[in-house]
Amino acid sequence: SLVNRAAAEDASSFSAQSFDYIIVGAGNAGLTVASKLAADGTTKVGIIEAGQYLPNDALIDVPSNVGLNNNNPKYDWRFNTTQQVHLDNRTVAHARGKVVGGCTAINSLIFDRGSKEEYDAWAEVGNDGWDWAGLLPSFRASYNYTGMTEGQQIGSGFNISDENTQSHDILGSGGAIQVSQNTYYSDISVPYVKTTNSLNITINTAPDSGDPVGIYNPPASIDRKTGKRSYAAAYYTANLNKTNFVVLTGAQATKVNFLPNKQDGKIVASGVTFQVNGTSYVVNATKEVILSAGVFQSPQLLELSGIGNATLLQSHGITPLIDLPGVGENLQDHAMSAQMWQVKPGVKTWDQLRINQTFVAEAALQYNTTHDGIMSSGRSVLTFTSFKTTAGGNDTEYQGMLSTLEGWLNSTTQTPLQSKQYDIQKRWINEETAPGIEFLMVPIGGFTRTRVANETSYMTVLTVLQHPFSRGSVHINSSDPLELPNVDPRYLSSPFDLAALVQGLKFINKLVSSAPLSDLIDTRVDPATNSTTTQDFEQYVRASLQTIKHPIGTCAMAPQNLNGVVDSSLKVWGSANLRVVDASILPQHVAAHLQSTVYAIGEKAGDIIKSGRSTGATNNARSGDVQSLLTVTAIIVMVTLVTTIL
Ligand SMILES: Cc1cc2nc3c(=O)[nH]c(=O)nc-3n(C[C@H](O)[C@H](O)[C@H](O)COP(=O)(O)OP(=O)(O)OC[C@H]3O[C@@H](n4cnc5c(N)ncnc54)[C@H](O)[C@@H]3O)c2cc1C
Numbered sequence: 045s046l047v048n049r050a051a052a053e054d055a056s057s058f059s060a061q062s063f064d065y066i067i068v069g070a071g072n073a074g075l076t077v078a079s080k081l082a083a084d085g086t087t088k089v090g091i092i093e094a095g096q097y098l099p100n101d102a103l104i105d106v107p108s109n110v111g112l113n114n115n116n117p118k119y120d121w122r123f124n125t126t127q128q129v130h131l132d133n134r135t136v137a138h139a140r141g142k143v144v145g146g147c148t149a150i151n152s153l154i155f156d157r158g159s160k161e162e163y164d165a166w167a168e169v170g171n172d173g174w175d176w177a178g179l180l181p182s183f184r185a186s187y188n189y190t191g192m193t194e195g196q197q198i199g200s201g202f203n204i205s206d207e208n209t210q211s212h213d214i215l216g217s218g219g220a221i222q223v224s225q226n227t228y229y230s231d232i233s234v235p236y237v238k239t240t241n242s243l244n245i246t247i248n249t250a251p252d253s254g255d256p257v258g259i260y261n262p263p264a265s266i267d268r269k270t271g272k273r274s275y276a277a278a279y280y281t282a283n284l285n286k287t288n289f290v291v292l293t294g295a296q297a298t299k300v301n302f303l304p305n306k307q308d309g310k311i312v313a314s315g316v317t318f319q320v321n322g323t324s325y326v327v328n329a330t331k332e333v334i335l336s337a338g339v340f341q342s343p344q345l346l347e348l349s350g351i352g353n354a355t356l357l358q359s360h361g362i363t364p365l366i367d368l369p370g371v372g373e374n375l376q377d378h379a380m381s382a383q384m385w386q387v388k389p390g391v392k393t394w395d396q397l398r399i400n401q402t403f404v405a406e407a408a409l410q411y412n413t414t415h416d417g418i419m420s421s422g423r424s425v426l427t428f429t430s431f432k433t434t435a436g437g438n439d440t441e442y443q444g445m446l447s448t449l450e451g452w453l454n455s456t457t458q459t460p461l462q463s464k465q466y467d468i469q470k471r472w473i474n475e476e477t478a479p480g481i482e483f484l485m486v487p488i489g490g491f492t493r494t495r496v497a498n499e500t501s502y503m504t505v506l507t508v509l510q511h512p513f514s515r516g517s518v519h520i521n522s523s524d525p526l527e528l529p530n531v532d533p534r535y536l537s538s539p540f541d542l543a544a545l546v547q548g549l550k551f552i553n554k555l556v557s558s559a560p561l562s563d564l565i566d567t568r569v570d571p572a573t574n575s576t577t578t579q580d581f582e583q584y585v586r587a588s589l590q591t592i593k594h595p596i597g598t599c600a601m602a603p604q605n606l607n608g609v610v611d612s613s614l615k616v617w618g619s620a621n622l623r624v625v626d627a628s629i630l631p632q633h634v635a636a637h638l639q640s641t642v643y644a645i646g647e648k649a650g651d652i653i654k655s656g657r658s659t660g661a662t663n664n665a666r667s668g669d670v671q672s673l674l675t676v677t678a679i680i681v682m683v684t685l686v687t688t689i690l
Pocket residue numbers: 068069070071072073074092093094095114139140141142143144145146147148150151152153154155156295296297298336337338339341342345592593594595625626627628636637638639640642
């Protein structure tokens with residue numbers, strides 16, 4: 045169905061319209077860049093989205109329902125990885141939003157940024173303007189931070205002054221996404237923060253300033269006025285009355301189309317083929333095609349369209365248009381290992397929403413009347429730190445990890461991009477300039493393989509690797525566009541990644557057995573209490589490793605000689621007017637949850653496109669030619685349709 049009722053009604057009328065830009069994917073980045081491009085009221089933007097628009101849906105809107113829409117086909121593409129050799133051949137579930145809003149409709153609401161050094165590294169590999177300073181205005185433009193009111197911090201473990209000392213020159217103001225602080229905390233927050241402080245990790249009062257190291261109370265993408273999730277669909281709502289912003293839902297793009305002739309040696313995108321209920325349509329773009337289909341499906345669409353590793357494409361019977369071996373490579377993800385403890389009776393956690401029906405009724409009443417309380421709150425406490433800190437002065441262990449890394453680096457073949465990235469990652473470890481590991485304390489059970497018990501409450505701590513050395517890939521499995529591509533993150537293919545996670549798990553065990561946190565904790569459930577040695581923890585990580593769902597890098601922004609897929613204006617190398625704008629362009633990982641960075645990418649891409657900045661040919665010169673050729677193409681399509689109908 046067509047979301048914008050003012051403009052057209054169905055796939056046929058959508059495809060008959062003339063758009064300046066066609067964007068594939070109404071997700072985190074796609075809606076952001078679309079909204080920017082359509083802001084002038086005249087530039088006509090058409091967006092193709094496979095999922096539906098789901099306003100007033102409790103599984104999206106209510107913060108305490110977070111996670112419940114994952115693995116439900118109404119909201120989620122439900123990816124699974126290929127069998128992972130280093131995880132005892134297990135596959136790993138990878139949720140991806142299939143709805144207007146994309147992953148921002150199904151994510152865990154945490155809204156944070158990485159460190160200055162990590163964004164600067166994107167420029168260091170050859171992307172001018174893509175550094176902390178260059179991204180800051182885009183970070184700020186995308187959201188509106190409503191801060192902390194007096195009393196809202198009670199029970200958090202943080203002071204009001206800790207929350208409000210960030211300079212407002214760096215925080216978002218006036219943007220479409222509402223970001224706020226929580227209004228409810230579990231009994232665990234205060235002792236968890238105090239105990240973390242006792243292990244030399246201090247409170248970070250300005251985590252969005254380019255240095256996220258420390259423990260802090262993360263902002264969440266929740267609208268404090270309504271108590272609802274604030275997500276990329278806000279860009280759709282904001283453009284509801286514009287006839288130049290049209291979202292077609294329930295439509296899956298299957299291929300980018302190109303004009304028969306190149307321009308200055310570059311292929312010229314003319315539009316997109318998409319399917320609705322088994323019927324194919326073509327829609328044309330007079331200026332550009334932008335892929336915002338996410339980390340797994342943007343590279344899939346490039347490959348289906350003839351852009352990628354030529355040998356791989358030919359093996360699927362696809363004629364290569366551009367031999368670009370970086371497409372689908374360089375996959376990096378934040379792998380995580382969850383540990384769960386039973387808490388002592390009487391300790392109140394989010395499990396109350398599962399086990400205490402009186403509490404649930406009170407919480408629902410509060411949510412419905414004042415839109416706050418537990419049902420309107422995010423639940424994690426974040427800690428970002430270095431491996432030196434998690435080693436806790438155990439120099440033998442720390443040096444052992446480094447020599448594991450050196451040994452592995454010396455024995456692997458690396459692409460030029462990997463070599464550069466690994467040098468940067470080693471620098472971050474040695475100089476502690478970007479955090480290597482994140483811990484999320486989540487006051488609830490259910491993340492691990494043991495089923496939660498009735499009447500019992502839990503604390504879970506997730507240990508998340510921030511800069512994996514393992515590199516994976518996403519590639520088509522066949523030329524059938526409706527078949528999901530193969531996702532192979534090659535988790536733990538670098539032994540350093542395993543060693544780093546194990547060290548993190550041990551650090552958290554030390555934390556949990558220290559007071560005052562230890563006073564609240566009963567027994568460890570996962571891993572079982574008899575797991576004590578390094579080998580036990582290694583086995584546990586292999587058997588239970590999951591993803592925190594931050595894959596990146598499969599259409600990396602990097603010079604072509606470094607295996608890049610897009611240039612610093614996000615144009616696909618060798619194309620005149622095809623861009624990728626989503627999390628796949630991150631060349632290297634950041635120590636942050638991704639939505640805020642992806643909004644910033646969408647904002648920055650919009651500015652680049654509008655300013656006409658291009659490291660390739662300019663489009664203006666071509667528009668006339670594209671337009672005339674498109675008219676011919678449209679006539680051919682119409683004739684074909686008439687013939688088919690007759
Ligand atoms: C379960 C989960 C929890 C997360 N938690 C957090 C968190 O707490 N904080 C945080 O910052 N980040 C979190 N993330 C990560 C973050 O939300 C994503 O990294 C980010 O939103 C990805 O943005 P994107 O624009 O690249 O892709 P998406 O937002 O996924 O957008 C891609 C869109 O393209 C559509 N699409 C794909 N293929 C096609 C096609 N062929 N035709 C038409 N449409 C298509 C999809 O349906 C989707 O709407 C989480 C992610 C997940 C999955």
